[in-house]
Amino acid sequence: MSDDAATSEWVAVPHEEMNLRAYRAATVAFVVAVAGGLLAAAAYWTSETQTLLGVGLALALGGIGFGLVSWAKYLDLDEHVVQQREPLRPTAAERDELTGQVEMTQQTVGRRKLLVGLLGGSFASLAIGFVGPIGSLGPRPRGERDRTGWVAGRRLVTLDGQPVALSSGVFDQLATVFPDGMIGRDDSQVVLLRLREELLSASTIEQGALDGWVAYSKICTHAGCSVGLFGVDDREPDVVRQLVCPCHQSVFDPTDGARPVGGPAPRSLPQLSLGVDDEGFLVANGDFDRPVGPITWDEG
Ligand code: FES
Structure with missing residues (x-):
């Protein structure tokens, strides 16, 4: 690449497709985690408490784990943009490029908000899932x-x-x-x-x-x-x-x-x-x- 090209081009390394896949995997995993936590909570009132509780907690914990790993991939694969040198006068094409970058960033922020919300929901439902088992501990023998x-x-x-x-x-x-x-x-x-x-x-x-x-x-x-x-x-x-x-x-x-x-x-x-x-x-x-x-x- 010539010096001129280096000074006037934005070098983008997009992995949008893989990025999107990791994002979707994380989303699905967190949704599964939320469902697992709720299943564990509901299991306490059924006649299949042990089985459903085990399955529910496994889904919740597994979903959170898988979701976090996918999210980490998503962050890792997030688009990296490197500006080699700030041009003094951007061309029309560069302006378009910049606009595209800003839109992509907005999209990414929106996705992160969703993932953060789902992760919070996963932990909340997991906590709800543990209410039954903790309640079953009963009173302390003290006294x-x-x-x-x-x-x-x-x-x-x-x-x-x-x-x-x-x-x-x-x-x-x-x-x-x-x-x-x-x-x-x-x-x-x-x-x-x-x-x-x-x-x-x-x-x-x-x-x-x-x-x-x-x-x-x-x-x-x-x-x-x-x-x-x-x-x-x-x-x-x-x-x-x-x-x-x-x-x-x-x-x-x-x-x-x-x-x-x-x-x-x-x-x-x-x-x-x-x-x-x-x-x-x-x-x-x-x-x-x-x-x-x-x-x-x-x-x-
Ligand atoms: S319970 Fe340990 S000696 Fe009795």
């Missing part, structure tokens, strides 16, 4: 554990609904019991043991052990698993009784308020104070002496 099913006078019953007589039971045998009428209630499950009374610490008796019976929350204070194992190690010189959580091997001493003696559990299992009713069956004297479960459940 709920202070109100289990145990109240004064409520009988302890086994899984098959049988009350436990004060005089029954053999020593060193573990049973899982629930409040009468609430079998299976998670926060109220209790491990019940009868131990020789002389083995119990003074504080354990003070906290509600009765005639050798001790009752503790079955929910591990480490991470909430069920403390379902009881063992007696009768090797000399000391006989050791232990309640064990199988998840991470926390060990609790049932003769001493179920305090942790091994493993990661940070605190004792809450103890249930026991009484006996007119018919000789074990009852609770009230709720546990402290909230059940891991301490993190109470952290706010």
